[in-house]
Amino acid sequence: xxxxxxxEDQVNxxxxxxxxxxxxxxxxxxxxxxxxxxxxxxxxxxxxxYITGDNLVKGSYGFEAEFNKSQTSFHLKKPSALVSDSAxxxxxxxxxxxxxxxxxxxxx
Amino acid sequence: xxxxxxxxxxxxxxxxxxxxxxxxxxxGHNAMYWYKQSAKKPLELxxxxxxxxxxxxxxxxxxxxxxxxxxxxxxxxxxxxxxxDSALYLCASxxxxxxxxxxxxxxxxxxxxx
Numbered sequence: 018x019x020x021x022x023x024x025e026d027q028v029n030x031x032x033x034x035x036x037x038x039x040x041x042x043x044x045x046x047x048x049x050x051x052x053x054x055x056x057x058x059x060x061x062x063x064x065x066x067y068i069t070g071d072n073l074v075k076g077s078y079g080f081e082a083e084f085n086k087s088q089t090s091f092h093l094k095k096p097s098a099l100v101s102d103s104a105x106x107x108x109x110x111x112x113x114x115x116x117x118x119x120x121x122x123x124x125x
Numbered sequence: 126x127x128x129x130x131x132x133x134x135x136x137x138x139x140x141x142x143x144x145x146x147x148x149x150x151x152x153g154h155n156a157m158y159w160y161k162q163s164a165k166k167p168l169e170l171x172x173x174x175x176x177x178x179x180x181x182x183x184x185x186x187x188x189x190x191x192x193x194x195x196x197x198x199x200x201x202x203x204x205x206x207x208x209x210d211s212a213l214y215l216c217a218s219x220x221x222x223x224x225x226x227x228x229x230x231x232x233x234x235x236x237x238x239x
Contacts, residue, residue, distance in 0.1 A: 049224060049225055051227055051228075053228075053230075058232070058233075058235070059232050059233070060127065060129070060131075060215050060216075060217075060230030060231050060232045060233050061215070061217075061228075061230040062127070062230070063227045063228070063229070066227055068225060107168065109228075110224070111223065111224030111225060112222075112224055113158060113170055113173070113217075113224065113228065114170075115167060115168040116167065117166070117167040118167070118168075
């Protein structure tokens with residue numbers, strides 16, 4: 018069965034600093050992996066996806082994610098965090114298996 | 126708006142009430158989903174429909190009853206709920222079940238059972 022795990026419930030960073038939200042996967046074959054963001058009282062919004070090709074995937078709002086097959090990871094990154102990036106972030110597989118979510122808080 | 130619309134946005138119901146949640150998409154997607162999101166818990170996939178046929182039911186109590194009359198509409202009928210059913214219920218749709226194109230979510234219905 019396909020699954021993803023997000024080892025951190027909470028990530029805190031200062032505005033302007035780089036941020037990383039971690040995700041590891043357990044998928045047979047070639048994985049399709051996704052990141053979604055959820056703002057308060059809203060549904061999930063698609064950020065980016067990895068299907069094949071370049072290991073560094075660029076997405077919405079300046080986010081990117083790096084697919085690492087040897088470490089079975091798909092960490093979400095942004096070079097310079099904004100306060101408005103504060104939200105709940107979910108990693109997911111192509112068959113709708115989501116991680117538990119990581120709450121990102123960016124402090125001014 | 127994402128293209129997936131859920132109504133109502135908020136719902137308060139008693140344990141003996143019967144209510145329905147509605148989800149509508151006009152994205153031309155063939156698959157639709159219901160999720161339950163509770164505080165401090167992972168998203169729970171409840172039901173999956175593809176071309177109006179239910180393809181997955183993840184051990185959801187019978188007090189939740191889905192209905193998919195056509196590929197654009199999905200309902201979740203609720204009856205005799207429990208307080209622990211209070212949660213954000215999210216609807217999503219996708220091009221097909223392969224998931225390669227990702228999923229579009231509605232804003233959810235915040236359900237409170239009193």
